[in-house]
Amino acid sequence: MAGSELLESVREMLRQDGKSQGTTASYLSHLRLFLERFGESAPDIPDEDVRAYVEELADMGRSPSYASQARSALRFFYTRLAGRADPLDGVRTTRDAGRADRAFTREEISRLLDCTKQPLYRLAFMLMYSSGLRTNEVCALRRRNVDTEGMLIRVNDTAGRHLRTTMLPRSCLALLYECLAGRDDDQPYLFPGRGKTVCVTGRTLQRVFGHSLANAGLETQGRITLSWLRHSFAVHLLEDGTDRRLVQELMGIVSTSMMTPYVRLAAANRTLRVMSPLDRFYERG
Numbered sequence: 001m002a003g004s005e006l007l008e009s010v011r012e013m014l015r016q017d018g019k020s021q022g023t024t025a026s027y028l029s030h031l032r033l034f035l036e037r038f039g040e041s042a043p044d045i046p047d048e049d050v051r052a053y054v055e056e057l058a059d060m061g062r063s064p065s066y067a068s069q070a071r072s073a074l075r076f077f078y079t080r081l082a083g084r085a086d087p088l089d090g091v092r093t094t095r096d097a098g099r100a101d102r103a104f105t106r107e108e109i110s111r112l113l114d115c116t117k118q119p120l121y122r123l124a125f126m127l128m129y130s131s132g133l134r135t136n137e138v139c140a141l142r143r144r145n146v147d148t149e150g151m152l153i154r155v156n157d158t159a160g161r162h163l164r165t166t167m168l169p170r171s172c173l174a175l176l177y178e179c180l181a182g183r184d185d186d187q188p189y190l191f192p193g194r195g196k197t198v199c200v201t202g203r204t205l206q207r208v209f210g211h212s213l214a215n216a217g218l219e220t221q222g223r224i225t226l227s228w229l230r231h232s233f234a235v236h237l238l239e240d241g242t243d244r245r246l247v248q249e250l251m252g253i254v255s256t257s258m259m260t261p262y263v264r265l266a267a268a269n270r271t272l273r274v275m276s277p278l279d280r281f282y283e284r285g
Contacts, residue, residue, distance in 0.1 A: 003035040006042070006081065013080055030073040046203040047087035050074060052135050054088060055227070103235040103265055104228055108218060115215035121208045123175045124191055127153070128229035130169040132251040135202045135226045141190045148173065155252065164252040231262065238266035
């Protein structure tokens with residue numbers, strides 16, 4: 001069913017339920033944006049992709065009320081139109097979603113990458129940590145948007161619209177070339193999918209990520225998600241003294257307030273490593 005037909009079906013269901021014009025307009029507006037992202041496959045995408053979309057709203061600085069309306073629209077879409085269980089059941093409130101309550105240490109990042117044996121997935125995790133990419137952004141990353149001469153990554157949305165430019169670290173080049181050297185396809189995506197999908201899914205990356213966490217001896221009870229790699233990108237840059245406005249720009253964060261958790265984490269970690277001036281005085285003596 002085409003996107004326009006899906007929206008018309010939702011409109012009719014809302015009319016039958018006696019929803020107000022305001023509610024109808026809100027639901028249709030949110031679903032129109034959602035369908036622009038996922039297209040005709042939207043009714044069948046994995047729950048993880050729906051949850052990632054909602055968490056991304058918070059990460060992009062959308063207000064809690066805006067994200068709450070989007071959640072309501074998506075719940076209606078999946079439970080009523082698609083006839084599925086609520087994919088957002090049990091998901092944290094949008095006010096908390098996507099926020100950084102902790103980041104990996106640098107040693108944990110090293111262990112995690114060492115325990116990711118498949119080169120393509122290791123490259124995906126490296127880019128999320130070293131370039132600040134969201135899960136959906138690394139999934140949809142096209143080969144042509146990786147500039148190995150300028151050492152830049154051009155981040156686009158699924159419709160091909162340019163969102164921002166971030167760094168391509170030289171430490172990723174060898175693995176990038178290795179992964180591309182083994183490709184004999186004309187797939188435009190850097191991380192191709194299997195079967196009917198054109199790019200790897202967030203569900204696949206999260207599954208591999210879980211295996212890597214277990215192999216690295218890190219927590220695997222569901223509290224650590226792929227977003228921790230992106231959180232760690234921000235926190236480690238801030239720890240090293242990078243200007244917060246530059247970090248915000250590299251991450252594509254709209255709201256300045258969304259940087260606050262990263263700044264607090266970085267400040268706490270710096271405090272643990274700073275030597276007291278009195279200790280330094282006696283050390284010199």
